[in-house]
Amino acid sequence: MSTTTCRHEEGIKAAHESCIDASVRSPLLLLFGNALHWLVVAAFLAFLASVKLAFPGFLGGVAFLGYGRLEAMSRDLFLYGWASQAAIAAGIWLMARLSGRPLGGVILRTVINSAIVLWNLAVLLGTLAILAGYSTGVEWLEYPNWVSSMLLLSFLMIGIWVVCLFDRRANIGSGGRAETALWYIVAGFCCFPWVYGTANLLLTWKPVSGSAQGLVQGWFSGAFLLLWLLPLALASLYALLPRLSGQHLHRRNLSPLGFWLFLLLGGWAGLSRLIGGPIPAWMTSAGIVAGVLFLIPVLIAVINLAFLQRSGGHDGDGIAWQYLRSGLFLVLSSALLGAFVSLPDVSAFARFTGVTSARDVLWLLGAVSFTLLGVLHKATPALLAREVWCAGLSITQYWLAFAGVLLLAVLLFLEGLVVGLALLDPVVSFLNITSYAQPFHVLEAAAWGIFLASAVLAATNFTRALAAERLFPKN
């Protein structure tokens, strides 16, 4: 459907949904497509890194294939190449749909598309910079300064429009369609530039004294996950699960409480990554409390959404439903594991081991990725205005992803338990303990392989859909 025939709807009357989809088509396909391809690259690099961990001599001595570089590249690609782009796409689509306002004007569309191109260019250059040895060395912020500035600029070009849509939505007075989802989108889009900008400013652009850097790093890791990626994931769940089920939220009154608690605790929960570290005691305790209490807003979301039943809808919605439901389950699991490792006695043995890695895997690859994949699977047929998913491929891809992530998380958790508990005895040598972890590393490499396969399938599926659209356009 050509956008030139799509008139701007005035007043409170919401635009036709297909009109909205047509207007955001190019940015969204650009975002989702690039995100999926970065997911494949990230998964491949992570797989390579895990093989190096399982067999330390593998590809040894090559400068740009060092474990540290592979690990940094893959992690940043997961964060900025895959998750952030998919989150931006979800934000644009859901905000446009729920507000009933199409993306109007060629200029705005050009700006947003250019921003997306800039983003992907930045990610590519940043990855190559790490490969070449120009990493900043700061966790999750390894991209050089000029790359992170590009990312921030590109985000601002998109984010401002998305946030402004909240006020221009078509049905403000009526209490709102899935308004909870909209709050989370606005919160996420507001927090990203602030969190990312502050952290970069204080850690890489004009670094503060080293004594303060640890705290800012820990805050950033927590805030990036919990105040940017997770709100977009929750927004997707709040928007799509009720819609796909045709039912209401179970306890809608809890939503505002959940939202504000979420925002409040999300900034402090990152401190639980620094328990026992060189930070004042009160900040450790604040991190412990916030990390555990973070369960409350998550439980509120789960209470609201877990009891919805799938009903009717298109066949294509089935796969989206599966991803979203798993996403909700993984949100709960991540929050439970996060609360578990925030307990000081647990952190005593679990910190620095596979247990905390498992928490990150569950949050990033599990909760966030699955919900965003759900949005992707719901949005793409709408954007292309046709049924696109090959059922067999989609189901295989889903089960491979689920198996890969769950296996990886469980293996990391078990490895962390074994290593962490063994380390408690100071007499046992460290090298001895690393040998206990070896079999786990081999299995984790296998789990990464499974996840890689699913990523490849996802990218293939999407590319197939796009190609079909190109070759057999529906007029």
Next chain:
Amino acid sequence: MHHDNHQNECGGDSSGAPLSPWIVGAFMISLFLGGLYLAYHSGGFRSDVYESNAVSWTGGGAQTEEKVDPKVVGKRLYSQNCVVCHQSTGLGVAGQFPPLAGSEWVNSDSKHGENHLVLLMLHGHQGPMSVKGGNYNNAMPQWKQLSDDQIASILTYIRSDWGNNAPAIDPSFVAGIRSEHKDQSDPWTQAQLMQMPPAKGTPAAPAAK
């Protein structure tokens, strides 16, 4: 794709039942417990307390400060400032720089008080001086740019090494002497110093003139 009927979305019509008291209660209790934990494990919310099992709401860090031995500091300062003339053996150079080991000026006796020693350090000395029966005629520079703590630690050190065994000098004594003679700018001569009665510099009672 067809339109969706907006009416069957979760919209404003599902205002829902009032919040269940169980949920509210559980939430309140968790917040309270969290706050309690924070209060007891915050080390007084101080930025220099790192161990969370130290509750210190009043001043003072949770760990006991280890007092540094003034003799150690004094020895270091002596070796940086004084060995050039008085030597690391405390024996000085015959005919040029007076010895400190066994010196009556350093150990204080009936004629030479601690106040004289402090004044020597603060403002220096010029002209002839008799130490341990020997005559010296050299210039000792002033050291009033050092702090009271530093001067007290140097004097404590020289009064305890090389066979000397005199009581420590307290920084407050040095401070008292410094303020008494704050207008003094020239180095002392032996005659000027001997005109002042010797005073003991016990920590409890700063010497009066």
Next chain:
Amino acid sequence: MHRLPTLLSGILLVFLTSWLGVVAYSTLELGRLQPAPDAETGATLPPNYGGDAIAGERVYAAEGCASCHSQQVRQTSITGTDIARGWGVRPSVARDYLRDSTAFLGSSRLGPDLSNIGVRQPKAAWQFLHLYRPGSVAEGSLMPSYSHLFEVRKIQGQCSDAALDLPAEFAPKPGYEVVPSTDAKNLVAYLLSLRHDYPLPEAPVKKAAGAK
């Protein structure tokens, strides 16, 4: 919360609690910490380290060493095992990282903690061997070989002073020697500078013998 200004102000206020409480607080309170004077030697603590160690910090960053190694000894109220294991004589505090342009606290211990590696392994020769062939000094180690930081070259006349003294199974073929590059030397200088064993006002070093 139906209108953007209300929602935005709410988000701003709530977000500010953590931004002020964590970021602003740490930048103003901890970021302005000054070196502490050392009563015994007159130096300032933490000690300064030289230019090659500063260059070595960049090599540490580029190789991503922080992916596997942490640099913090944990507080004893959480766990005493870091100290019991000999990874430090006292817990690390914020001021320890004062001289670092990047504080590589690390979040994973696939390898041991490095905050006191300059005390544990003070010989540069060991560090070079470990970087070139970790298995030669630490059997069963997961650490990959950083041989790209070294040069294997033909011996010109005599072995150079800097050549690594490798055991037979790791040695290069006869007539060749392994020499560290500038990057390796800088990295080792940085590693040898890593020590948190001096006392600070907020972190005294217990003189009791039971620490280790």
